[in-house]
Amino acid sequence: MGLNIGGEVEKINGADLSYHQFVERFLEKNQPVVLTGLMGNWRASKDWVTPNGHPNLAFFSTHFGKSIVQVAECGSREFTDQKRVEMSVSEFIDHWRELSMTEGCNKSSHKEQQPPLLYLKDWHFVKEYPEYVAYTTPLFFTDDWLNLYLDSLPMHVDSDNCHDRNEINCSDYRFVYMGAKGTWTPLHADVFRSYSWSANVCGKKKWHFLSPSQCHLLFDMSMKNSVYDIFDDVSETKFPGFKKTLWLECTQEQNEIIFVPSGWYHQVLNMEDTISINHNWFNAYNLSWVWKLLWKDYKEAKEYIDDIRDICDDFEGLCQRNLAANTGMNFIDFFIFISSFSFAHLTLLYQLVRNDEYPSGSLSGKAHHLIRNLTSIRRVAFNMKFAEVFSGEKLHGCLEAFSDIRKIFEKPEFIELCIALNRAYGMIDEQWKQDSTTKSTSVGFKPDFLWLDFIEAIGLSVSGPEDLIRIIDYAITNFSCVGKSKNFSLFHVMNELDSSTVL
Numbered sequence: 001m002g003l004n005i006g007g008e009v010e011k012i013n014g015a016d017l018s019y020h021q022f023v024e025r026f027l028e029k030n031q032p033v034v035l036t037g038l039m040g041n042w043r044a045s046k047d048w049v050t051p052n053g054h055p056n057l058a059f060f061s062t063h064f065g066k067s068i069v070q071v072a073e074c075g076s077r078e079f080t081d082q083k084r085v086e087m088s089v090s091e092f093i094d095h096w097r098e099l100s101m102t103e104g105c106n107k108s109s110h111k112e113q114q115p116p117l118l119y120l121k122d123w124h125f126v127k128e129y130p131e132y133v134a135y136t137t138p139l140f141f142t143d144d145w146l147n148l149y150l151d152s153l154p155m156h157v158d159s160d161n162c163h164d165r166n167e168i169n170c171s172d173y174r175f176v177y178m179g180a181k182g183t184w185t186p187l188h189a190d191v192f193r194s195y196s197w198s199a200n201v202c203g204k205k206k207w208h209f210l211s212p213s214q215c216h217l218l219f220d221m222s223m224k225n226s227v228y229d230i231f232d233d234v235s236e237t238k239f240p241g242f243k244k245t246l247w248l249e250c251t252q253e254q255n256e257i258i259f260v261p262s263g264w265y266h267q268v269l270n271m272e273d274t275i276s277i278n279h280n281w282f283n284a285y286n287l288s289w290v291w292k293l294l295w296k297d298y299k300e301a302k303e304y305i306d307d308i309r310d311i312c313d314d315f316e317g318l319c320q321r322n323l324a325a326n327t328g329m330n331f332i333d334f335f336i337f338i339s340s341f342s343f344a345h346l347t348l349l350y351q352l353v354r355n356d357e358y359p360s361g362s363l364s365g366k367a368h369h370l371i372r373n374l375t376s377i378r379r380v381a382f383n384m385k386f387a388e389v390f391s392g393e394k395l396h397g398c399l400e401a402f403s404d405i406r407k408i409f410e411k412p413e414f415i416e417l418c419i420a421l422n423r424a425y426g427m428i429d430e431q432w433k434q435d436s437t438t439k440s441t442s443v444g445f446k447p448d449f450l451w452l453d454f455i456e457a458i459g460l461s462v463s464g465p466e467d468l469i470r471i472i473d474y475a476i477t478n479f480s481c482v483g484k485s486k487n488f489s490l491f492h493v494m495n496e497l498d499s500s501t502v503l
């Protein structure tokens, strides 16, 4: 049975698109797009590609050959993914060359006699080679809370998979992928329901996308198992909804970057020998997707061990540990994450209003962005209020640093996060400011915690989402008494954003 194709992913020259337009058309609407013209000066585009446009395999063996990487065997399924093995980059390249030779000399040989198709995936290249600057993240993708956070702080400290935050495997979500023609990635939606972007340094990929509104059609009756390969003979008895699915397709050429929105299932095929760079990321625009996934996975984790609830001393704690092991974070990790971003945003916003860094009578793009983000965090925190884990005593141990949030400012990692966020928003702001007269604040920026004086009156302890909401509301209300912002209420801006539908 063939796929029903409803259309193609739009292609746009990145130089013709402002940051604001990208947000309005693709981030807010959660729509895929291919962007051209953004990879001109990448070192990867020169070093990693031979003059005749093929992957420069010798370059990888010589410079990065000793790295140990994860390689997927494209022909072997293991649960919902392909079987993974570990090997050095040199071994992988040797295998690739061997495959090309067998294909070249023996076109008619049977499939079984050919070496397996191996696909190098999820290589944390930037973390491993920070000095070798292979590329710069395009402006459109710089509001990346996931990687900014992981550059300074761990997502989950006690996870069985990640004892040491410096361990490469849980250090970031910036990857290199490399594979010969025919290698592929099975149907999936991205980790944490994050966005991703994927840049073809060399080669060509075919993508198939299914909108989140149709994703239920990919599942069996139990809603636990989904289709693995859309080009396989998908069983109509097992997946009765599949025949109703309507797909978007896209052929991504060399030097094109695809933006993959949250929750879209996609399957990808390398149509030629291909090298790509991809990041997973999330921010205020898709934060609610992350929370919805965590909530769904939590309910499943709980249901799975429900029969031991009565004999378990700390059933909720066990559910949270299992959630972290399966999903990569739990409710407390996510709460610490959104709280850290709230405090960083309030720090930046306070410094901005104090310095009057916007024309009077209107909010600058940056201030508006900060308030918009806080509104989105507040909304997610509101939905988190009802989670059982935030009503227990045990939480206080996990949130020790939150017993007095002044302590957070003693952590160099938090200061690092504020500086990195300010730098990212400074770059975005440069674009916003093209028609304004204000100056950039990112150079020499030192975060301070003077805004805490404002909220001292309501207490500096945060033990759950309700406290976080109280702090955001109180801070925003009181910031309106500072500098030129006296002219209008920031809280009013927040309320307006909160009642709009785009959030």
Ligand SMILES: O=C(O)CCC(=O)C(=O)O
Pocket: 177, 184, 185, 190, 196, 197, 198, 205, 260, 266, 268, 269, 276, 278
């Ligand atoms: O390029 C691939 O094979 C898969 C990439 C992918 O799924 C993604 O970037 O979300």
